[in-house]
Amino acid sequence: MRILVTGGSGVVGEATVRALVKRGHTVRLLTRHADEAAREWPDGVEPRAGDVTRPDTLHGAADGCDAVLHVVGIVDESPPDSTFDKVNVEGTRHVVQETARAGVPHLVYVSSLGAETGESPYHRSKKAGEEIVRRFGGRWVIVRPGNVYGPGDDVISLLLKMVRTLPAVPVIAGGDQEFQPVWADDVGEALAAAVERADLAGKALDVAGPERTCVNDLLDRFGRLTGREPTRIPVPGMLAGLGARVAGVLGVEFPVNDSQLTMLREGNVIEPPKRNALLDVLGVRPTALDDGLRRLLDALPEQLPEQGVGPLHRKRFWADIRDATVDANALFARFCQDFDEISPDQMHVGAEPGTPTAVRERGQTVTMSLPMRGNVQVRVAELGPTLLTLQTVEGHPLAGAVRFTLGPPPTPVDTGVLRFQVELYDRAANVVDWLAMATVGNRMQDATWRETIERIVRESGGTAEAGVQTDEATLDGPDAEGVEAWLRELALSEKQARNTP
Structure with a gap:
């Protein structure tokens, strides 16, 4: 009919x-x-x-x-x-x-x-x-x-x-x-x-x-x-x-x-x-x-950047690793499998009874506890051999996503160097969360991802002589619109997967 x-x-x-x-x-x-x-x-x-x-x-x-x-x-x-x-x-x-x-x-x-x-x-x-x-x-x-x-x-x-x-x-x-x-x-x-x-x-x-x-x-x-x-x-x-x-x-x-x-x-x-x-x-x-x-x-919808308040931020944290004892695929697989152990202690993964502590498949939700926030979730929006994108789910203090990548630097200066990078794109979820992020949240966020990268460097068996490097920017105009469109498409793709008979 x-x-x-x-x-x-x-x-x-x-x-x-x-x-x-x-x-x-x-x-x-x-x-x-x-x-x-x-x-x-x-x-x-x-x-x-x-x-x-x-x-x-x-x-x-x-x-x-x-x-x-x-x-x-x-x-x-x-x-x-x-x-x-x-x-x-x-x-x-x-x-x-x-x-x-x-x-x-x-x-x-x-x-x-x-x-x-x-x-x-x-x-x-x-x-x-x-x-x-x-x-x-x-x-x-x-x-x-x-x-x-x-x-x-x-x-x-x-x-x-x-x-x-x-x-x-x-x-x-x-x-x-x-x-x-x-x-x-x-x-x-x-x-x-x-x-x-x-x-x-x-x-x-x-x-x-x-x-x-x-x-x-x-x-x-x-x-x-x-x-x-x-x-x-x-x-x-x-x-x-x-x-x-x-x-x-x-x-x-x-x-x-x-x-x-x-x-x-x-x-x-x-x-x-x-x-x-x-x-x-x-x-x-x-x-x-x-x-x-x-x-x-595990079914609450994604929290997209256009649903948040304030400016759209982009932060990047990375380290260039030399002399790693494992290849990129094996190291990234270890990162996903041991997501709870590699994540900093203040970000307790698997915080709710029976929830997974490893990243295994697209569409999966990961529950974690954050200091002064309680339990929040992210959803696996992309998962590849050396790529992982997590989108925030309703209830998270941020509206956006975090992407992890591992591979050669954009302009490699030497063969065998691996760059592990964390990219964040987000807005505060509401006015209360904007105030929290402006006071202590941003410092905690920075410390969390620095520690994650340092743990990956140790897992690699190699060294990162320059340590953890960072940059950040406020996005507007076409740059912001491009990020928003990208994350909308990821959320849409997940819905389409759920709605396929």
């Missing part, structure tokens, strides 16, 4: 497109930046630029499609352009109108668990969307997922980053409001099944994970998985909005704002006699919460 999917760039949308492509369908992906979003899938996805709040951009989008899957929705407003009424209500009306105009027989609408009875502005907007869908003349199905978590979601992924990196975590309104989170890939499979099945027409299906939890329980679970137990600071619910605004000014995220708290209180669990349609109706075996959280540990 050819399926029009509105909004395939969020947590739910990406999982859904991945599931549809895996099942052999062709997806017409409708987003505002469709060409860029569609590149994440090597095959099976055709881009269609459009904005659900502008019906003129939707005309023709559903032509030739067998079904429409409407995923687009917002959980927070950013007036005046992005409001619940404009996106969740009128946007849905525009998609239904285009579906009817094109004569598409089947429409699946992604609503929200709690929309049926909730009184928050968000839930009322999703209920209004449901009422519009029910008036569609063809077959319609409404799917109401609970809290969806996956790489980059704004609640559970954020809690993970906080547990990893902060000495204390704010807990809003006691942290005991129950909800029933569902793994994003399970929702993707459920929505793909709803698209395929004509027998579900006219049904509203509640979909949630197999277990109930709350913020305090999640903090306990993440503590066991990461080995970190930050102090919990209680924050009254009435102050949640203020805390979120202050954090936003600093470029820092805040877990569970007052609007989300209201949504949690209004029913993000499935109460009997209602049943969970995930397995019973849609045939998707639910992912256990601990299993989903464990997958999330």
Whole structure:
């Protein structure tokens, strides 16, 4: 089938497109930046630029499609352009109108668990969307997922980053409001099944994970998985909005704002006699919460330089090694295999239980602890016989990459000389991290890479008469744009690998 999917760039949308492509369908992906979003899938996805709040951009989008899957929705407003009424209500009306105009027989609408009875502005907007869908003349199905978590979601992924990196975590309104989170890939499979099945027409299906939890329980679970137990600071619910605004000014995220708290209180669990349609109706075996959280540990997205603040820096550290007793390939293989031992003591590799201490394959994440920062991750973006590039992952104080190379110097003065070089390209992740890097972080960073190079020189069995040499620069204009484009392509390549059926 050819399926029009509105909004395939969020947590739910990406999982859904991945599931549809895996099942052999062709997806017409409708987003505002469709060409860029569609590149994440090597095959099976055709881009269609459009904005659900502008019906003129939707005309023709559903032509030739067998079904429409409407995923687009917002959980927070950013007036005046992005409001619940404009996106969740009128946007849905525009998609239904285009579906009817094109004569598409089947429409699946992604609503929200709690929309049926909730009184928050968000839930009322999703209920209004449901009422519009029910008036569609063809077959319609409404799917109401609970809290969806996956790489980059704004609640559970954020809690993970906080547990990893902060000495204390704010807990809003006691942290005991129950909800029933569902793994994003399970929702993707459920929505793909709803698209395929004509027998579900006219049904509203509640979909949630197999277990109930709350913020305090999640903090306990993440503590066991990461080995970190930050102090919990209680924050009254009435102050949640203020805390979120202050954090936003600093470029820092805040877990569970007052609007989300209201949504949690209004029913993000499935109460009997209602049943969970995930397995019973849609045939998707639910992912256990601990299993989903464990997958999330290694699935957070890359933190690209354009997501950071301040100038883009480039630093280089290198040593020219003479009379090495091993060749370049063997020395670099030893560096990757003994990454934890060669890395300085202050950069503890394999900091979380069961995480790898060696660099073995592209796409792998490496977890380490940093002084005064907690646990952070990098992802292996490039790996060759004498080349390794690591990109920072969300939660790291820097947005960028570090590249290690080993080989002859650019202008060799003598045969047999090997240059081991470390190149850093980064911006601070946010204002707080910029201040930290400006005070003590840069000195610690310099010491870390100097010590790494000195250890490689010792491993080589040779000598570096000039010692560790350095240079640094601030990049702007085409130079900065070139680095940003390079790192975007590396992250895109990793996504394409994950999205290949």
